[in-house]
Amino acid sequence: MSDLDREVAGIRCREVLKLLSSYLDGDLTEAEARRIDDHLRECDRCEHFGGRFSEAVAALRHELSRAAPLDPEVARRLRARLSDV
Numbered sequence: 764m765s766d767l768d769r770e771v772a773g774i775r776c777r778e779v780l781k782l783l784s785s786y787l788d789g790d791l792t793e794a795e796a797r798r799i800d801d802h803l804r805e806c807d808r809c810e811h812f813g814g815r816f817s818e819a820v821a822a823l824r825h826e827l828s829r830a831a832p833l834d835p836e837v838a839r840r841l842r843a844r845l846s847d848v
């Protein structure tokens with residue numbers, strides 16, 4: 764079982780990776796977005812997938828920990844970072 768198949772908060776790391784840009788775009792349902800929120804809060808692995816992605820996740824977790832809506836500027840930078848994943 765690869766690290767990406769680890770399931771946290773009912774969603775696997777690989778699904779989080781796949782959905783992350785939609786998440787940033789606000790294209791997910793509320794339920795999907797909430798699962799990703801929960802996953803990123805609890806999953807240590809998502810910070811270890813590699814430089815570019817771990818930075819994005821660290822920024823997201825920082826945002827989530829403030830319990831505030833994602834700053835549009837942060838979202839823009841994360842999207843740019845993830846655009847070639």
Ligand SMILES: [Zn+2]
Pocket residue numbers: 771775776779802806807808809
């Ligand atoms: Zn994860």
